[in-house]
Amino acid sequence: MKSEKILITGALGQLGTVLTNELQKKYGINSVIATDLRPNFDFNGVFETLDVTNFKAIEECVIKHNVTQIYHLAAILSANGEKNPLKTWDINMSTLFNVLEVSRLCNINKIFYPSSIAVFGDEIESVNTPQSPNLTPLTVYGMSKVAGENWVNYYHKRYGLDIRSLRYPGVIGYQSLPGGGTTDYAVDIYHKAVNNEDFECFLKASTMLPMIFIDDAIRATLELMDAPRKIISIRTSYNLAGMSFTPNELYNSIRKTYPDFKISYNPDFRQEIADSWPKSIDDNTARKDWGWKPNYDLDSMTNIMIQKLKAQYHSVVA
Ligand code: VAH
Numbered sequence: 001m002k003s004e005k006i007l008i009t010g011a012l013g014q015l016g017t018v019l020t021n022e023l024q025k026k027y028g029i030n031s032v033i034a035t036d037l038r039p040n041f042d043f044n045g046v047f048e049t050l051d052v053t054n055f056k057a058i059e060e061c062v063i064k065h066n067v068t069q070i071y072h073l074a075a076i077l078s079a080n081g082e083k084n085p086l087k088t089w090d091i092n093m094s095t096l097f098n099v100l101e102v103s104r105l106c107n108i109n110k111i112f113y114p115s116s117i118a119v120f121g122d123e124i125e126s127v128n129t130p131q132s133p134n135l136t137p138l139t140v141y142g143m144s145k146v147a148g149e150n151w152v153n154y155y156h157k158r159y160g161l162d163i164r165s166l167r168y169p170g171v172i173g174y175q176s177l178p179g180g181g182t183t184d185y186a187v188d189i190y191h192k193a194v195n196n197e198d199f200e201c202f203l204k205a206s207t208m209l210p211m212i213f214i215d216d217a218i219r220a221t222l223e224l225m226d227a228p229r230k231i232i233s234i235r236t237s238y239n240l241a242g243m244s245f246t247p248n249e250l251y252n253s254i255r256k257t258y259p260d261f262k263i264s265y266n267p268d269f270r271q272e273i274a275d276s277w278p279k280s281i282d283d284n285t286a287r288k289d290w291g292w293k294p295n296y297d298l299d300s301m302t303n304i305m306i307q308k309l310k311a312q313y314h315s316v317v318a
Helices: 014-027 055-064 085-105 140-159 182-194 214-226 247-255 270-276 284-290 298-314
Strands: 006-009 032-036 046-049 069-072 110-116 162-168 170-172 199-201 209-213 243-245 263-265
Touching: 006 014, 006 055, 014 032, 014 069, 014 214, 055 085, 069 085, 085 110, 085 140, 110 140, 110 214, 140 162, 162 214, 170 182, 170 214, 182 199, 182 209, 182 247, 182 270, 182 298, 209 214, 209 298, 214 284, 243 247, 243 298, 247 263, 247 298
Parallel strands: 006 032, 006 069, 032 046, 069 110, 110 162, 170 209, 199 263
Antiparallel strands: 209 243
8 A cells, every 4th residue: 555645735834834743743754745835944854845826836746745645724814815805715716726636636545625614604603503504704715615615525526535624713822823814813812921911902802703722623633534434424524613712711711820911902804704703613513423522621722822832932841
């Protein structure tokens, strides 16, 4: 049997950074080809600069490395995506089409496609949002993920590709700085607390959003990809939940360690995006199909985030 060779697009992003490391541990450092648009000269492992909008480039990379699996993480996120809607649509869709076509032509065994709770709009039940309601997203990012879910389902049904997908909530991790996401306030706040700086939140104190600690998000991804093909009942994308909280609840969790930490609220354009998203997610189909269960809640996540960021900033032994 051909040994597994895993290609990751967007490997320098929030999920990609951690997923690359976990996949290197699982398959061996030389079995993972990390790629990103930006070069990375001190990368520990196999790295290629790759523009996924270039079909020939990704096809050549897949053939050169005898790739058997692709994790396609490259995309423009919700908040950044609204700054140039047509470019966001073009990049998020053209990169997916290239990955799907290369996978079809090169007989890739398995593909992972990240979707998001951003596929939901304000026409659905916002508490315990079910697996398959009508999807009317507010953002171009969300629209591209709805279209992407349907394209991956089409390539599964039409060509038999084994493509698997998760609708991630807001992912919170200590390994990368806040990116262009609407949920990234929940990453930035920890950096400010650990550095004894006041935090200005771009969402209202009462904005409840579904979130997940990065260790749970990565474990969910690997558990889904390892599950037997026959038990996968959802070929668009699985709802996934970790926890839900408001900026005020997150602030109070951090204050258990930093009682003098200060927050102010100055909602901006991202408030309208957040208001269109669910408050909480029903992920029972993932629990039933492949035994999903989160390990982290708000306080256990806060404890790890503070411990790890203190070690990063103050070179304190974690
Ligand atoms: C974003 N972090 O904010 C991403 C995610 C559910 C949010 O898709 O765009």
